[in-house]
Amino acid sequence: APADPSFEARLAVRSKVDQVIAQRSLVTDAGKFSQKSYDYVIVGAGTAGLALAARLSENGKHSVGVLEAGPTGFNDPIIDIPGQFGADLGTKYDYNYTTDANSQTGVTPKGWPRGHVVGGSSALNFLVVDAASEAEYNAWEELGNKGWNWESMDKYMKKSETFTTPSQEDQGKLNIEVNPDNYGSNGPIQVTFPDYISKQVQNWIPALESLGIPRNNEPLGGKNTGASVQPSDINLANHTRSYSAPAYFYPNSARNNLALLANARVDKINWTPLSKVRSWLHKLGVKQRATGVNFTSGGKSYTVKAKREVIISGGAVNSPQILELSGVGNPSILKQAGIQPVIQNNNVGENLQDHTYSYAAYELQPGNPTLDSLRWNTTFAAEQKALYQQNKVSILGETVPSIAYITLRTLLGESKANQYVETAKSYVQSQSNKAYASTLNKQLEFLQKYPDTLSQMELIGIDGFFAGAGAPENNKNYVTFLSASQHLLARGSVHIKSKSAGAAPSIQPNYYNNDFDLNLAVQGLQYLRNKVSKTQQYSSYITKEVVPGSNYTTDAQLKDFLKGMGTTTEYHPIGSVSMLPQNKGGVVDANLRVYQTENVRVVDASIMPVHISAHIMRTTYGIAEKAADLILGA
Numbered sequence: 001a002p003a004d005p006s007f008e009a010r011l012a013v014r015s016k017v018d019q020v021i022a023q024r025s026l027v028t029d030a031g032k033f034s035q036k037s038y039d040y041v042i043v044g045a046g047t048a049g050l051a052l053a054a055r056l057s058e059n060g061k062h063s064v065g066v067l068e069a070g071p072t073g074f075n076d077p078i079i080d081i082p083g084q085f086g087a088d089l090g091t092k093y094d095y096n097y098t099t100d101a102n103s104q105t106g107v108t109p110k111g112w113p114r115g116h117v118v119g120g121s122s123a124l125n126f127l128v129v130d131a132a133s134e135a136e137y138n139a140w141e142e143l144g145n146k147g148w149n150w151e152s153m154d155k156y157m158k159k160s161e162t163f164t165t166p167s168q169e170d171q172g173k174l175n176i177e178v179n180p181d182n183y184g185s186n187g188p189i190q191v192t193f194p195d196y197i198s199k200q201v202q203n204w205i206p207a208l209e210s211l212g213i214p215r216n217n218e219p220l221g222g223k224n225t226g227a228s229v230q231p232s233d234i235n236l237a238n239h240t241r242s243y244s245a246p247a248y249f250y251p252n253s254a255r256n257n258l259a260l261l262a263n264a265r266v267d268k269i270n271w272t273p274l275s276k277v278r279s280w281l282h283k284l285g286v287k288q289r290a291t292g293v294n295f296t297s298g299g300k301s302y303t304v305k306a307k308r309e310v311i312i313s314g315g316a317v318n319s320p321q322i323l324e325l326s327g328v329g330n331p332s333i334l335k336q337a338g339i340q341p342v343i344q345n346n347n348v349g350e351n352l353q354d355h356t357y358s359y360a361a362y363e364l365q366p367g368n369p370t371l372d373s374l375r376w377n378t379t380f381a382a383e384q385k386a387l388y389q390q391n392k393v394s395i396l397g398e399t400v401p402s403i404a405y406i407t408l409r410t411l412l413g414e415s416k417a418n419q420y421v422e423t424a425k426s427y428v429q430s431q432s433n434k435a436y437a438s439t440l441n442k443q444l445e446f447l448q449k450y451p452d453t454l455s456q457m458e459l460i461g462i463d464g465f466f467a468g469a470g471a472p473e474n475n476k477n478y479v480t481f482l483s484a485s486q487h488l489l490a491r492g493s494v495h496i497k498s499k500s501a502g503a504a505p506s507i508q509p510n511y512y513n514n515d516f517d518l519n520l521a522v523q524g525l526q527y528l529r530n531k532v533s534k535t536q537q538y539s540s541y542i543t544k545e546v547v548p549g550s551n552y553t554t555d556a557q558l559k560d561f562l563k564g565m566g567t568t569t570e571y572h573p574i575g576s577v578s579m580l581p582q583n584k585g586g587v588v589d590a591n592l593r594v595y596q597t598e599n600v601r602v603v604d605a606s607i608m609p610v611h612i613s614a615h616i617m618r619t620t621y622g623i624a625e626k627a628a629d630l631i632l633g634a
């Protein structure tokens with residue numbers, strides 16, 4: 001979408017004030033930034049990085065310097081306008097990563113967008129705010145991470161947000177009764193329900209109820225199974241995206257003890273000069289100490305010092321990359337890239353987990369506007385833009401609220417679900433020699449212990465053509481249904497291929513390397529086609545299926561579809577710097593400290609040891625909020 005000058009004009013009042021404030025902490029001179037030393041140097045001004053920076057600098061006692069590889073996206077409409085979600089993919093704000101092809105599974109390379117901007121992936125994402133079930137957070141504690149449980153994560157997720165309850169009228173249209181106790185009331189991220197409520201959204205809960213999926217009014221209350229609509233991170237004051245930059249950074253940027261340098265890529269952590277001696281002595285408990293980091297800005301190299309700690313918040317792809325570039329990882333991978341090992345830990349970059357989704361897209365009868373209409377109906381687009389500019393209800397305020405989490409039993413019926421559990425069991429057993437085997441056992445426990453309460457599949461409804469295959473036609477509107485597997489058994493990896501921080505690492509998610517994952521994805525897609533789209537609520541205005549379409553009918557054909565165009569990442573990579581005991585696949589301990597270091601932590605989505613059935617931004621804010629307390633308490 002092109003930049004929208006009138007939108008910028010509408011924000012001009014806010015921007016003048018904020019820009020003046022922002023200038024104080026937003027450093028543009030890399031030389032000046034590097035001359036100072038900071039108590040905490042944070043690598044990555046993303047979702048977690050900015051939340052952490054705001055909290056660590058809050059009491060005024062500590063100096064915090066943040067380095068961000070990407071530019072600022074301040075006031076850019078393609079980030080700020082909720083209904084433009086997805087428009088910033090493939091732009092300068094996106095790393096545009098691609099996964100490696102997989103000759104064993106036949107799965108083709110997939111695009112892996114990641115935020116390369118102040119705000120990180122919270123600036124790029126689809127604004128869904130949600131949470132997994134209690135048992136999934138408790139699993140982190142049960143895997144050896146004391147204090148990482150539902151109770152604590154619920155507290156910290158709430159700390160990150162302020163919820164605005166929708167009007168009774170909107171709750172009626174959405175078919176929900178909101179319980180504000182499920183949300184925070186005093187945090188920086190503004191959370192509410194989008195006030196543009198389409199026909200597809202109004203139909204969502206009744207349609208799924210007609211399929212026997214019970215309605216869940218409190219999906220963020222620790223039990224997320226059921227049909228629900230979910231809130232988004234929207235600031236209703238101006239209907240803009242409330243992501244980590246406007247929520248955690250700009251309002252705090254007048255702080256003298258907080259500095260952020262954008263367009264500055266960290267190349268590696270620097271260790272004390274005696275790092276070699278320390279690494280010989282590590283068996284005696286001697287640890288490595290970071291002195292700061294090297295970074296590149298405007299083509300020049302700089303060094304900045306950290307007095308207390310270096311904290312890596314580069315996200316699930318770049319955090320393991322930065323560790324490896326700094327000599328932390330599997331020595332054979334490091335040496336191949338020309339990096340001298342400093343700390344041996346073969347778990348770095350392993351245990352990578354993701355969610356995948358597939359899609360079924362349907363053409364609608366004329367007269368049902370969706371986000372597609374903005375593309376081809378200039379009258380509608382102008383009308384909606386005018387409404388948006390007046391801060392009124394507009395399709396430009398629409399996001400993705402139609403979400404349901406379902407169990408294997410709901411998806412497949414009890415007896416087929418039991419067969420799937422057996423398939424999962426034999427695969428998990430075959431992986432018992434893997435470092436992260438305990439996380440796979442935890443997933444098996446999810447299936448066996450919570451067959452009726454722990455979600456395995458997410459269903460999503462979106463207004464518009466959002467399939468990764470095929471293309472929308474002009475003058476047509478669509479709805480797209482997505483089915484997203486939440487607990488893949490596949491484990492992938494992220495590793496450096498080069499000693500240059502600018503080179504993309506190798507990403508291999510190993511999608512569909514086992515029957516459970518592939519068959520489940522087929523069943524998810526069939527459920528959208530045979531059940532969701534056939535409900536009276538949707539079939540009454542759907543004219544035809546356009547994706548996958550009539551060439552893909554049998555399960556075998558759908559497997560081909562899924563291995564090719566039919567699968568997309570749900571953009572939720574985790575686990576590549578897992579918080580686990582080291583002998584169970586861990587890179588960081590329960591204080592998020594990198595093993596064998598005194599003062600290096602990782603704080604971002606990469607530390608989640610086993611996946612959750614949720615979009616992960618809110619959980620990532622929760623991790624950062626908790627980390628701030630751990631660090632300040634240390």
Ligand SMILES: Cc1cc2nc3c(=O)[nH]c(=O)nc-3n(C[C@H](O)[C@H](O)[C@H](O)COP(=O)(O)OP(=O)(O)OC[C@H]3O[C@@H](n4cnc5c(N)ncnc54)[C@H](O)[C@@H]3O)c2cc1C
Pocket residue numbers: 043044045046047048049067068069070089113114115116117118119120121122124125126127128129130264265266267313314315316318319322501570571572573603604605606614615616617618620
């Ligand atoms: C397209 C898309 C849609 C999504 N939709 C949703 C959604 O609707 N709801 C939801 O809950 N989640 C969603 N997610 C997932 C969620 O947004 C991310 O998983 C989460 O924000 C990750 O947070 P993070 O702090 O781990 O990493 P990020 O927010 O990605 O932050 C990492 C930051 O570190 C910086 N960095 C990396 N390497 C370096 C370096 N060497 N030097 C300096 N800086 C560096 C990056 O540029 C980036 O700014 C989506 C993600 C994407 C990409």
